[in-house]
Amino acid sequence: MDSLIKKLSKSHKDCPECPSPKVVHTFFENILGLLFPDFASELLKEEDQIGEKIEEIRHKLSRILIRNKHLHSGEGAEIANQFFEGLERVYDLLQQDVQAMFDGDPAAKSKTEIIRCYPGFYAVVAYRVANLLHTLGVNLIPRMITEYAHSKTGVDIHPGATIGERFCIDHGTGVVIGETTTIGNCVKIYQGVTLGALSVEKSDADKKRHPTIGDFVVIYAGATILGGKTFIGEHSTIGGNVWLTKSIPPKSKIYYQAKMYNPESDQTDTYIIKNEG
Template sequence: MNAPLRRPPDASPSVLWKLDEIVRDLRLAREQWRVAQQRTLESGGREFPSREALREIVDRLCGALFPMRLGPPDLQQGPSEDFYVGHTLDIALRSLLDQVRLELTHASRHDPLTGPASIENDAVAIVRQFAAALPGIRVVLDSDVEAAYRGDPAARSVDEIVLCYPGTLAIIHHRLAHRLYRLGVPLLARIVSELAHSATGIDIHPGARIGKSFFIDHGTGVVIGETAVIGERVRLYQAVTLGAKRFNVDADGSLEKGAPRHPIVEDDVVIYAGATILGRVTIGRGSSIGGNVWLTHSIPPGSFLTQAISTNEVLEGGGGI
């Protein structure tokens, strides 16, 4: 039997793990990457937005949007509610401004005509427009919450929807992320959407356009691609995919970015669990797509699509085959 490994009495952790060598090799790896990516003239400060900062920003925004449900436990309705909303928004928006500056600065690194003053003006304008959009986002989210309450017989209250439903958490993140995406900070938007993806298993690209009264029931495994367009009063169940059928390439063989490649789902459509819809196809208004359907072509309004019925036959003597 091998004797247990014992730490030498005079060995510090840095000696045990050879930390000096690891730190040196990691520095060399970083330097090689930066040279390859033409990032050798860094200012020394942080280059990219922070996931942790954005997590805190979104948490504050959720509290400001739904103060009595997602705000602090001791909050009271009345003047203190407005004070909390204003104070929380001020902190969140100031922090968001820092993150917007980082993305705009990174995006401008190859554009010598974009100076600090221009970046600052653009960052302030983006955050100002985002802030002005928040009341409208709250109104649309109310329609989403009401759609969930109407669409789920297990829901006992709209408050339960906001507090408990992963689909609601995902759509709150998406409404915020989509506004950032439209305002020209796609990296921030993607980070916000991925925070919800990590928490809920629901993957909605911030570029997807989604109408009001949207409800994702259960939710785990739902995927909605960047160029998907979803109408009003649409309901999805778990494991639904609105994806791309193929990816176009340019003359250099690189994937084309931003081309329409995901489905269009018109108003009042229901898509049941496990359905996969691929490509730039249109699901007509009022249609119903059954569970586990695989669909790569458009269907007209009012369609009802299910899987083919399986049959079990006994063929004697080859059955004519």
Template structure:
């Protein structure tokens, strides 16, 4: 079969008539609009309402392209978006209150990659719950490409969530995260096995309320529960549950010595 014929058959047989770039563009523009990141000040109620109607119409088209006749319609989701929006404002405030480098909530909204990833996740999660195909993953992979933070839209994440720095974070599909949880860069909340026959099982850990997980910690397994108020240190590897109020840390050996005077010969031959 020629390459051109392969492409022809691919286009004929594809399941969804969805425009990936248009889907990504919608989320980026919607995020900028609702968090006041546009240069133009929309200070009139009528203007705001007109913009929201336009976004609703565009979103309706996206839903139909992905779900067809099974689409619940844009109205259903836009009725839920104000609740999601309130959660995101809580997230932004929580980040500001716990990051000494943050000068304002506005700075968090404008510039923090963790906040962008959380926002995209929360909107995507609403669609994932309704089993809307493709769009949730397109959105969260957009955030992944922009920030290095990989959150599956199927994960369950509570209120007041804080991602600091964020690069390299992975949060798997069946992860459950409670309220007021803080994650630092490089954290993996993953599965012990990636066998396809486990796709309907809980494969990823549960992180209970007010837990802090520091950089490059790896927590694996669907039966693994990190108890409330725990502190997980950097670079640890956890595959078993941890009781509430625990402190888990990796005890490494770091040796520091003065390089002068040098007792070993510098000019040696191997």
């Protein structure tokens, strides 16, 4: 028991601030409520109130960063300032995302429904907030934010991914978007889609391991697209349960791939059932 106590004591001393998941989750929920009053604990109807709320959250973020200097290489207060300077761009992108989800889903009766009820939207908000921190050189905290959203929505988006305007995740559950994924503008993906890596070797950590998705691409449920050299050309449609590890040109339509036994050759051949360029 004494040995265990010593080990635990050392781990606690090495983690004086950390920061705790609760602190990071509260920060994200404050940002969420600031950007979208649907999630706010109180409505801020006056501009002065909004300004005061921004200063309150800015101060909290600054304190988190100052107390956890090991998570970044800059000045905590300055990073907090830069975060709020970039927050308007995040807000504008999220408004476009809401509109894209509303335009692309005939079941949606209002944009309020999208904001309040759609797990894909919640996950995209977490990603865009986390990505802003990630681009400012902050470590760990962005991952804690996206993993918090992952636990609530089933959507796993790495904050290091690059995602363009008017991004739409429909249904959402089971979506995985890897760290070096690049997604263009006006892309729509459905549940169970994986944009992943072909290699899990640690030596490849600094390489582009995940695919690039061009503008106006639609990826249907259960599709898996792997590899840093895999490029999906713009205006392409990827059907449900497709498995892709090679690039396809613009305006392609990949409906699905199936393995079929060929009795003449006594082998299992792979067929692309339909691919229209």
